[in-house]
Amino acid sequence: MQAIKVRNLSRQFGSVTAVDSLDLDISVGQVYGFLGPNGCGKSTTIRMLCGLLKPSAGEVNILGLSIPEQAEALKLKTGYMTQSYSLYRDLNVVENLNFMAEIYSLSGRNKRLRIEELITRYQLGDIRHQISGSLSGGQRQRLSLAAAVIHKPPLLLLDEPTSAVDPQSRRDFWESLFELVEQGTTILVSTHFMDEAERCHKLAILDRGKKVADDSPKNLMRDINAHVVEVHTDSVASAQDVLQCLPEIKGVTQLGLSLRVLVDRQVDQAEDFIRQTLTSHQLTAVATQVKANLEDVFVVATMSQPSGSR
Ligand SMILES: Nc1ncnc2c1ncn2[C@@H]1O[C@H](COP(=O)(O)OP(=O)(O)O)[C@@H](O)[C@H]1O
Ligand SMILES: [Mg+2]
Incomplete structure (x- = not known):
């Protein structure tokens, strides 16, 4: 089954073509990678898929929804995490999760249980009352992932989620991603790390807004x-x-x-x-x-x- 289908997606910023006639087919339950250098259009594409940015041209269908027209409905089905981790720096760990839970209309016992479940899963117990602005890179990353999945979304859009953490945290983070995939989540993740790209089921290599390769890492290496x-x-x-x-x-x-x-x-x-x-x-x-x-x-x-x- 298709989670994401994109045809001819483009985005201009003035004279710059940030994304150029992109086609994507991403199956449910895959980790699909976007690999490419800074400025190749990874963030712009992901922001269009979320419905945060209007395409200049093209069609986007995600989980059966037409984007950007049905972006509101899509919000309930996606978790989005960026390289800068959108956390409230003045709120502590539990307060951040509470805030996110309320955005997704969780309340009462359900909310408390879900937050405790995430605190345990993402090892946030010891720091639950710490202000998020004072957390280490790895801790903020774990909190950010917990916040992104609080409503159990079937799709995760992750924009360079590991660019600010040490190698051990990167490995732990990828373990968490595979655990989510086992539970049926589809994940689109951008990266400029080759070792991460190699762990994806399929991957697109982007260069100056264009997709220049799209296959499993194994096939890409075989067919070079x-x-x-x-x-x-x-x-x-x-x-x-x-x-x-x-x-x-x-x-x-x-x-x-x-x-x-x-x-x-x-x-x-x-x-x-x-x-x-x-x-x-x-x-x-x-x-x-x-x-x-x-x-x-x-x-x-x-x-x-x-x-x-x-
Ligand atoms: N809001 C914007 N206004 C103008 N140019 C932008 C904007 N966002 C991105 N760009 C340009 O679009 C291109 C792709 O950027 P981006 O999608 O952020 O790449 P990546 O995430 O792969 O580093 C770059 O040339 C960048 O300067
Ligand atoms: Mg980017």
Whole structure:
């Protein structure tokens, strides 16, 4: 079943096209990722999906509702969490949850039980009376997630929810997301972390407002339009200079003492091609083809746009 169906969605800000003819199909019960650098249109898209921002063009259907026309009804079915965590800094943990509960018309015993349940689940017990402005990044993140799911929404829209926390908190947060998915929640989450993107069931790579790839991480890595070759050489800098000028090379990244080189898929023997090229420049090298990772996919996907200047 479809949770989100988007066709031809665009948003202009003056002369800037923040989101450009986007199509999305997201199934119920998936963690669907938006991966892309700052400014590629992740937040603008999510804000349009929530109904907070009017599209310049396109159609959005979420959980059977037409957006922005039926945005009010959608609010009851979605939880939205942003990178800045929309908490009331002067209210303590319980007061924040109370406030959110009342927005969703929870009251009396139901409200108290739900809040206690969330306090236990998200380990907020010890800090329940602490002002939220004084919490650590990880604590604020847990409170923010608790607030976003207080009304048990079937859909969560999360905009870079882990950009301000340490690695352990990020891992814990993802555990919580999978727990919600097991209960049937659909989650759209934006990130610029490759390890997080790799955990999604499916993911869209966005580049300058356009979707440049859309599949499971596994399929994206399998179908990458390049050979990935690790190159060990004594003169890493010179080898990099030589390789990155070639039209057959889609990317060269230095990793410690080696280079990770993305070679056009049309090249037949990528390892030999690199070795011979370097030999002709009096450089000796050992070249080994390896499996693609998501970062490789990202580099190839974001460089193949016609307007790309990289
Ligand atoms: N309210 C706004 N007014 C003008 N430009 C905006 C506004 N919001 C976003 N943009 C522009 O739209 C583009 C996409 O931004 P955004 O969706 O925030 O990207 P991301 O969340 O991926 O970092 C950027 O070029 C940004 O400067
Ligand atoms: Mg953003």
